[in-house]
Amino acid sequence: MNFLPPTPRAPAGPALRVMRQRAIQAATVVLLVSTACFAIIQSLPGDIAFRIAAGRYGYDQVTAASADTVRAELGLDRPAWQQLLAWLGDLLTLDLGTSLVTGASVAGELGLYLSSSLQLAAAALAMALVAGATAGVLAASRPGGVLDRLTTLWVSGARSLPPFLLGLVLILVFSVHLGVLPAAGHGTAGNIVLPAVTLAVGLSGLFARVTRDTVAQIRQSDYVRFAATKGLGGGLVFLRHVLRNTGVTLLPYVGVQLLVLIEGVVVVESLFAWPGLGHALVHAIFWRDLPMIQATALALALLVVALNTVVDLGTLALDPRPRRRELVL
Amino acid sequence: MSMRLNDLTVTHAGTVLVDVAGLDFEPGVPVTIVGESGSGKSLLAHAIMGTLPANLLARGGLSVDGRSYDLADRGNRRHLWGPVMALLPQEPGLALDPTMRTREQVAEGAATFATDKRSARRAAGTLLASLGLGHAAAAFPHTLSGGMAQRVAFAAATIGGAPVLIADEPSKGLDRQSRTELAELLKRHLGGGGILLTITHDLDLARELGGNVLVMKDAHILEHGPAGRVLAEPAHPYTRRLLAAEPARWRHSWTRAEPPAEAPGGPLIAGKGLGKAFAGQQLFADLSVAIGAGERVSLSGASGSGKTTLGNVLLRLLPPDTGHVDHVPALRGGRLQKLYQDPAAAFASRVPLRDSFGDVLRRHGVTTGRLDELMASLRLAPALLHRRPGQVSGGELQRLAIIRSMLLDPALVFADEPTSRLDLITQEETISCLMDQVDRNGAALLLVTHDVALADAVTHRRIPLGLEQGAAAGVTTSS
Numbered sequence: 154m155n156f157l158p159p160t161p162r163a164p165a166g167p168a169l170r171v172m173r174q175r176a177i178q179a180a181t182v183v184l185l186v187s188t189a190c191f192a193i194i195q196s197l198p199g200d201i202a203f204r205i206a207a208g209r210y211g212y213d214q215v216t217a218a219s220a221d222t223v224r225a226e227l228g229l230d231r232p233a234w235q236q237l238l239a240w241l242g243d244l245l246t247l248d249l250g251t252s253l254v255t256g257a258s259v260a261g262e263l264g265l266y267l268s269s270s271l272q273l274a275a276a277a278l279a280m281a282l283v284a285g286a287t288a289g290v291l292a293a294s295r296p297g298g299v300l301d302r303l304t305t306l307w308v309s310g311a312r313s314l315p316p317f318l319l320g321l322v323l324i325l326v327f328s329v330h331l332g333v334l335p336a337a338g339h340g341t342a343g344n345i346v347l348p349a350v351t352l353a354v355g356l357s358g359l360f361a362r363v364t365r366d367t368v369a370q371i372r373q374s375d376y377v378r379f380a381a382t383k384g385l386g387g388g389l390v391f392l393r394h395v396l397r398n399t400g401v402t403l404l405p406y407v408g409v410q411l412l413v414l415i416e417g418v419v420v421v422e423s424l425f426a427w428p429g430l431g432h433a434l435v436h437a438i439f440w441r442d443l444p445m446i447q448a449t450a451l452a453l454a455l456l457v458v459a460l461n462t463v464v465d466l467g468t469l470a471l472d473p474r475p476r477r478r479e480l481v482l
Numbered sequence: 483m484s485m486r487l488n489d490l491t492v493t494h495a496g497t498v499l500v501d502v503a504g505l506d507f508e509p510g511v512p513v514t515i516v517g518e519s520g521s522g523k524s525l526l527a528h529a530i531m532g533t534l535p536a537n538l539l540a541r542g543g544l545s546v547d548g549r550s551y552d553l554a555d556r557g558n559r560r561h562l563w564g565p566v567m568a569l570l571p572q573e574p575g576l577a578l579d580p581t582m583r584t585r586e587q588v589a590e591g592a593a594t595f596a597t598d599k600r601s602a603r604r605a606a607g608t609l610l611a612s613l614g615l616g617h618a619a620a621a622f623p624h625t626l627s628g629g630m631a632q633r634v635a636f637a638a639a640t641i642g643g644a645p646v647l648i649a650d651e652p653s654k655g656l657d658r659q660s661r662t663e664l665a666e667l668l669k670r671h672l673g674g675g676g677i678l679l680t681i682t683h684d685l686d687l688a689r690e691l692g693g694n695v696l697v698m699k700d701a702h703i704l705e706h707g708p709a710g711r712v713l714a715e716p717a718h719p720y721t722r723r724l725l726a727a728e729p730a731r732w733r734h735s736w737t738r739a740e741p742p743a744e745a746p747g748g749p750l751i752a753g754k755g756l757g758k759a760f761a762g763q764q765l766f767a768d769l770s771v772a773i774g775a776g777e778r779v780s781l782s783g784a785s786g787s788g789k790t791t792l793g794n795v796l797l798r799l800l801p802p803d804t805g806h807v808d809h810v811p812a813l814r815g816g817r818l819q820k821l822y823q824d825p826a827a828a829f830a831s832r833v834p835l836r837d838s839f840g841d842v843l844r845r846h847g848v849t850t851g852r853l854d855e856l857m858a859s860l861r862l863a864p865a866l867l868h869r870r871p872g873q874v875s876g877g878e879l880q881r882l883a884i885i886r887s888m889l890l891d892p893a894l895v896f897a898d899e900p901t902s903r904l905d906l907i908t909q910e911e912t913i914s915c916l917m918d919q920v921d922r923n924g925a926a927l928l929l930v931t932h933d934v935a936l937a938d939a940v941t942h943r944r945i946p947l948g949l950e951q952g953a954a955a956g957v958t959t960s961s
Contacts, residue, residue, distance in 0.1 A: 374576070375573060375577045376579040378571075378577075379571050381560075382531065382533065382563050382567075382568065382571075382639070383590065383639065383642065384591060384642050385564075385591075389590070393579075393582070394579050394582070397579075397582070398579065398580070401581060472580070473580075474622070474624045
């Protein structure tokens with residue numbers, strides 16, 4: 154190991170680098186997700202024009218003639234690569250097109266879906282973080298104690314319950330039997346509770362586990378012990394040294410788990426009829442609403458990139474140590 | 483101010499680790515405990531402080547200014563931490579919070595911190611400036627050198643005004659310049675009427691501090707007295723053995739040996755016009771180094787002078803910014819070996835040593851007999867191979883690392899501070915093992931060390947780097 158010579162810290166350098174890397178990643182994601190979505194839809198069984206016609210006019214009205222009308226109108230008879238290029242070209246000009254089924258602007262609908270998905274994800278994340286981190290810190294104060302063992306039980310229990318099953322159980326208990334919370338819908342404050350709890354339960358267990366291990370490890374560190382012999386009380390040591398250093402480990406972990414959150418959103422939204430991106434995506438696939446599928450999938454993918462950027466910037470703010478450094482062995 | 487330690491014993495599952503009848507501390511007179519690793523000297527310090535690991539049991543008493551404390555109760559001295567007792571930690575680089583600026587870490591030790599943060603920060607700034615660290619008040623620990631980190635830790639430990647300062651191996655990993663600065667700091671604490679207990683295996687630090695020296699081995703104090711007498715005319719055979727283990731006094735067949743006649747076929751490694759900058763700082767420029775077969779060369783200099791970097795450039799582990807390095811073909815196929823400063827980091831920690839060695843034997847077609855032979859000649863019990871790296875001592879693990887490199891009959895061994903974390907006796911033992919093997923194989927040696935006495939004892943010539951090298955060689959450093 155070598156001691157690094159003192160260097161002045163370039164204040165904006167690392168943050169700019171993160172933004173640049175993530176911007177490149179976002180562009181790559183747009184290209185790959187668009188192409189993959191397109192390819193998957195093309196390979197689905199059934200005639201797309203028939204499905205869209207069914208979405209527009211109802212199943213009873215679908216005839217070969219109406220399907221042909223749809224096909225001609227939307228240019229579905231063009232070769233696949235031309236359709237893909239047309240979509241990518243529109244995307245460059247930020248034109249997401251119109252829904253093939255409802256004829257409304259995709260961008261306008263996407264805004265609504267995105268905001269309600271974000272609401273749900275934020276509520277779930279906040280619940281999971283508060284519950285998980287608190288449980289973890291308490292468990293770490295006495296490793297091997299009652300609370301520590303309860304946390305372990307909670308982690309394994311929460312992880313073994315898939316969200317769709319947990320969601321059904323919650324609906325059965327709180328909506329059907331107790332009748333205290335609405336099972337589905339959107340609009341009142343009570344609507345968000347069950348879907349957010351469903352998402353939060355699985356995450357909170359993981360956060361509790363990681364927080365517990367990190368806090369226990371940091372309490373053993375040289376700098377925490379030195380802080381104590383400097384004369385700092387337990388509370389001050391926790392606030393000034395344990396908390397921030399725990400964040401350095403926990404935040405990137407939260408970043409990784411956000412992926413689980415986004416996946417969960419798709420399932421949970423459908424289950425609770427929450428009008429978010431996941432819900433929209435499932436419906437768009439059902440009706441082969443090509444622009445809508447592309448746009449929602451893209452939005453979900455870009456959401457992951459955006460959240461990771463936020464996590465990266467947060468980690469940079471918490472931990473001043475350089476990420477990249479020349480190998481010195 | 484007075485402090486006395488009475489009848490201290492520290493035990494672990496019935497094994498006695500420290501057994502000391504009594505120890506008096508007077509203001510202004512430093513007390514230094516020297517001895518090898520495992521002698522119990524660090525445990526004694528932590529028993530006084532009340533920071534022993536939970537699985538150790540301390541018995542005895544401590545009286546501080548007439549008040550008695552039962553050492554069995556590890557919590558009863560907590561209120562003394564800061565205003566009365568302070569601990570200067572070993573490895574200051576690890577004892578500073580990596581996410582907090584230095585001034586904050588110093589300020590939080592001030593007595594006024596809980597009530598008036600602003601005045602605590604002002605006091606911290608003043609203290610850091612008086613230690614020559616005014617420019618580093620807003621720096622994060624990872625930007626500090628080892629010596630600077632030690633001074634920050636000193637400021638943080640002493641800002642609370644504790645008259646009793648306990649320093650646990652404070653010079654570990656520090657170069658000579660930083661060690662002298664550290665001794666000045668500790669003396670400054672004594673000058674203010676403070677009590678100082680220093681635990682170290684560094685006899686030079688003990689000499690610089692003066693005062694009383696205690697020699698500890700196997701839980702007991704063997705000899706004590708004024709530093710001038712104990713470290714010059716020791717009475718106990720063990721103290722004599724300890725003193726003889728200082729590199730300047732080594733007498734072995736390979737110490738201060740004559741360089742070999744220049745071998746035909748040119749040097750093993752030839753670096754020409756080498757330059758390397760690191761984090762905006764020029765470490766060396768236009769440097770040419772050649773190492774011949776069987777030659778022993780050391781790279782010496784202060785921390786951060788680029789000696790390890792130069793070694794890695796010569797081994798072609800790092801590319802130089804300018805110049806190029808040539809290796810003769812004889813160095814191919816693993817005949818160029820590297821020993822690391824921290825052997826624990828050079829072995830897979832969860833794999834039994836036997837498996838790690840088995841991989842080397844299989845990969846290079848070496849017979850098990852050769853391993854057994856080396857184990858025997860380096861005086862290591864074969865049973866050690868059944869353990870994991872964390873379950874053998876640092877000295878033993880470094881000797882195992884030597885064996886691993888010798889299995890490949892190296893033409894050149896690069897040893898990067900191989901003993902800077904070991905105590906004197908273990909250092910001599912380890913270097914002896916290394917040099918016996920180097921001698922037997924006729925291998926060349928490239929040694930990186932900040933210990934000039936060690937470099938002079940072991941190698942034919944020394945390449946100084948950094949400040950030692952000076953402007954004469956046209957090298958600029960800003961450390």
